[in-house]
Amino acid sequence: MFHRIATAAFLWAIAASCSAQDYPTRTITIVAPSAPGALSDVLARLIGKKVADTLSGTVIVEDKPGASGAIGSTYVMRAQPDGYTILLANGASHGALTALSKTPAYDPIKDFVPIARVGETQLALVVSDKLPVKNAQDFLTYARAHPGKLSYGSFGHGSAGHLFGEIMKKRNGIDMVHVPFKSEADAVQAILAGQIELAMLVSAKPYVDQGQVKLIGTTSPGANEAYPGWPTLTSQGVEGFSQARGFQAFLAPAGTPQIVVNKLADAISGAVADPEIRRQLLNLGVTPANETPKDFPALYRALVEQWRSIVRESGISTD
Structure with a gap:
């Protein structure tokens, strides 16, 4: 019995590895946790088109607004970790929101894998x-x-x-x-x-x-x-804004194969570096990211912690 289970697990791992190597073989869905026409929606479509061209695949954007980004984020957290459902997260959905509640719906670090950042936003x-x-x-x-x-x-x-x-x-x-x-x-x-x-x-x-x-x-x-x-x-001379850094970044569900994350990261970073997309980002008020994909995970953790600090100082809670 144990031998059959071990064999099945081994064969599944091989199949998953082969599938990841061939990625993508079907449509990639980018979930924007915002309403149509909002910044996240616009950015997802802008970057998604270039990513589709780079990966020779199909990318669609699905808007799931509500609860300051929690609805869309929870949806992606529960998706299969195969790279076909990814999230365009931001400082509200993965910084502020999870720090505002004692019982958040998801953990921004444990439940997601950072892929690449689009850029920095400011208010x-x-x-x-x-x-x-x-x-x-x-x-x-x-x-x-x-x-x-x-x-x-x-x-x-x-x-x-x-x-x-x-x-x-x-x-x-x-x-x-x-x-x-x-x-x-x-x-x-x-x-x-x-x-x-x-x-x-x-x-x-x-x-x-x-x-x-x-x-x-x-x-x-x-x-x-x-x-x-x-x-x-x-x-x-206004006090309180020494660490104010918003972000827009792509994340995948925890457990997504690293080879898939790497392919997406390279495609997204390449899109952000494209001169025409860079120009459009600046026009939208987004400062394009300039870090390499391998440097983003550490930056992402630092940004999440920054937002936790901002929430603590604000004194706001959703509980």
């Missing part, structure tokens, strides 16, 4: 044109003179915008009311309608470029290639 503090401020110090002065009178929007409770808004309040002696929205577009519409005065946004660039909102500064710790000429909040 921007934007305000209504009607707010009589021109820069961060003007804003802090106004906020301190009107405690509890300003409302700031974000794309959900426990989102990066919510976390940084609460940290900004704590570290700079201001009091604002948080108003969560289902999307950043909804938050911008609320600013235009006069329902809130400001928001913390990841996809701020188009709204600023179109003049719909007024830029105060980005959460980037330093100058950022994706936001040339945009001032940082840190450079304007």
